[in-house]
Amino acid sequence: MAKYIPDSKSNRWVILAPSRLNKPHATEAEYKLTQKDGMKIAKNCPFCPGNEEKTPCEIERMRGPHSWQIRVFANKFPITDVHEVIVHSPDHTKEIEQMTEEELKLLFIVYQHRIIKLSQEGVPILFRNKGADAGTSLPHPHSQIILLPRQINLEALSLEPIKNIVVENSMFVSFCPDFSQYPYEVWIAHKSCMNQEVTAPALESVDFARFSEEELTHVSRMLKTTLVALEKLLDGFSYNYYISPTPPFYLRIIPRVLIRGGFELGTGLSTNTVDPTMAAFEIKKYTTEL
Numbered sequence: 278m279a280k281y282i283p284d285s286k287s288n289r290w291v292i293l294a295p296s297r298l299n300k301p302h303a304t305e306a307e308y309k310l311t312q313k314d315g316m317k318i319a320k321n322c323p324f325c326p327g328n329e330e331k332t333p334c335e336i337e338r339m340r341g342p343h344s345w346q347i348r349v350f351a352n353k354f355p356i357t358d359v360h361e362v363i364v365h366s367p368d369h370t371k372e373i374e375q376m377t378e379e380e381l382k383l384l385f386i387v388y389q390h391r392i393i394k395l396s397q398e399g400v401p402i403l404f405r406n407k408g409a410d411a412g413t414s415l416p417h418p419h420s421q422i423i424l425l426p427r428q429i430n431l432e433a434l435s436l437e438p439i440k441n442i443v444v445e446n447s448m449f450v451s452f453c454p455d456f457s458q459y460p461y462e463v464w465i466a467h468k469s470c471m472n473q474e475v476t477a478p479a480l481e482s483v484d485f486a487r488f489s490e491e492e493l494t495h496v497s498r499m500l501k502t503t504l505v506a507l508e509k510l511l512d513g514f515s516y517n518y519y520i521s522p523t524p525p526f527y528l529r530i531i532p533r534v535l536i537r538g539g540f541e542l543g544t545g546l547s548t549n550t551v552d553p554t555m556a557a558f559e560i561k562k563y564t565t566e567l
């Protein structure tokens with residue numbers, strides 16, 4: 278059982294998760310890759326095909342040309358009582374930047390499905406950590422969902438005015454918010470939120486759980502375009518992204534190129550070394566037309 282400890286003064290919570298201590302910390306060098314059916318597979322990776330019995334019980338599976346395309350199972354080292362892992366692809370090395378449109382759409386269909394399912398029991402937080410600086414312990418590309426009880430106060434940000442646009446397609450836009458806390462932070466939002474006159478109830482209806490298949494296709498395409506551009510600019514960077522736990526929808530990408538120091542930890546203030554206007558301008562140079 279996860280233990281939730283409230284701080285009545287600040288209204289913040291801490292989750293005690295001692296099982297996380299046993300989490301493995303493997304690096305890419307420890308995996309020996311072999312080619313199979315045009316994919317790269319690591320024999321000793323618990324997320325690779327052939328090692329399905331090494332993961333806790335499977336929750337969901339999307340079929341693909343090689344037995345499965347996406348697998349969802351319980352996290353072996355959970356933070357809370359419901360903590361799921363979503364493996365993006367059977368290929369050990371296939372990042373979002375290399376996935377096909379069809380594979381990405383499937384991933385977002387699974388994201389949506391898990392969020393809808395878990396929303397019945399609490400607040401699901403869906404996120405991805407990529408790279409050692411972002412807290413990844415296993416390099417095989419995967420996302421995670423953690424379910425929080427509704428009574429926990431979250432310090433989640435709400436969608437801010439859409440400025441410093443990086444790129445847009447017919448349904449979504451990516452941008453660097455004026456209040457970005459990290460250098461080259463990029464948010465993806467639905468274009469219906471761009472209108473300043475949009476009413477609060479209309480904003481509340483921009484809900485990831487209610488996105489159509491077409492919207493899921495467009496948002497996943499926007500994520501890929503943005504990550505490809507960031508990768509070209511920041512070369513081999515670590516990042517986190519997460520989907521807003523409440524409507525209106527946004528997907529926030531945080532490149533981990535800055536380590537927080539004593540000043541930031543002591544004050545809760547953020548020092549961002551790159552002006553978001555300039556960040557958007559720089560990232561935009563690496564985007565291709567959608």
Ligand SMILES: [Zn+2]
Binds near residue numbers: 319322324325417
């Ligand atoms: Zn693997």
